[in-house]
């Protein structure tokens with residue numbers, strides 16, 4: 001029996017007011033969760049929730065016992081959170097195509113099917129049925145990377161950070177790596193060139209100044225112990241004004257002259273020409289190989305539009321060294337990744353890169369984006385009407401947006417796009433509205449700009465407008 005508040009005074013009383021774990025486990029909702037999560041997990045989550053109350057009582061944070069129904073609601077929320085995958089689908093309405101926090105590149109249909117197939121059955125991952133013998137897992141994608149980049153050989157690992165680490169470990173451990181001062185960058189908070197270099201066992205030697213590094217600067221720092229000239233794509237970082245950079249051709253020539261390896265960390269791996277006015281601001285992988293890079297590394301899930309992977313392309317004798325390095329065993333890729341990457345690379349080989357979502361989203365025409373935005377506005381307005389929202393509560397309109405490719409590529413270029421702006425009548429209401437969009441069953445991640453919530457349509461896929469409408473309906477109920 002749940003007694004009145006007067007019965008439970010003081011910490012002891014409060015503690016006694018909490019429902020018993022055993023009794024809660026008997027309730028029908030708990031049974032339901034047990035089917036999804038198992039008895040032990042449900043019990044643990046109930047105990048944890050009750051412990052939360054206990055701690056609060058002991059700290060003196062509550063004077064009266066909470067309603068039992070409230071406690072149960074809290075437990076149910078905690079259980080619901082665990083009963084479904086938290087790696088859930090979300091709608092990317094941010095206008096950033098390659099959004100690292102939202103999983104970077106959504107895969108092409110063919111890549112998804114290839115990964116599913118590789119996942120659900122045995123496969124010839126490291127086996128040749130013709131020869132009845134063991135083969136290399138890398139062989140499934142190496143040929144395609146070579147065909148697309150012009151490299152002699154290639155190797156695929158877990159991600160680009162792993163690619164850089166493996167290459168430096170295999171080619172420069174115990175020796176020196178020369179990097180331009182202006183390229184000692186940090187990418188995404190945890191990948192810092194000086195640190196990854198130190199981790200590989202190589203010693204960093206710095207050439208030139210922050211804003212100016214010419215070929216003579218490299219020549220000056222090279223010693224007998226230097227192994228690699230490393231060029232790094234500065235990713236999200238840009239220098240403007242008086243800036244001098246050394247060309248790849250010059251670096252390649254110097255590396256040859258001094259018997260060094262010329263390596264480039266390209267970050268975003270552009271594998272095809274793009275139909276963009278500023279497409280040439282990113283250097284394609286094939287361009288680096290053509291200019292004389294011995295080793296190029298790039299991500300599989302940035303501009304390449306495939307699964308998370310790090311691709312290393314370059315000359316055969318160097319790639320062979322990497323293939324023999326012990327570290328490769330720790331950095332190798334899974335069969336599903338290989339299958340998805342192979343399928344993605346095939347699309348490039350066939351000239352069907354417009355089927356790769358990130359490429360399609362980047363190249364989307366303004367006319368189509370405007371059409372998408374108009375459809376979204378209609379759907380959102382209908383949702384508002386159906387929920388009886390006062391039409392003066394929000395102003396919903398199509399607006400021009402500044403979208404971005406993301407993933408460190410084209411950092412200073414804006415992709416002109418369209419979106420739908422929802423401007424709440426009440427000042428400051430935009431943050432609450434954006435939060436409500438995020439709390440929907442299929443969360444919608446929006447931009448907030450100048451007092452309004454903005455849904456950029458560029459990275460929204462077909463059918464996402466329905467999720468946006470459902471989220472808006474949820475938001476209207478909540479607010």
Ligand SMILES: *Cc1c(COP(=O)(O)O)cnc(C)c1O
Nearest residue numbers: 159160161233235266267299408
């Ligand atoms: C993104 C990036 C990395 C890290 O690549 P991941 O695939 O995220 O590991 C390394 N170097 C550069 C230049 C990058 O842009």
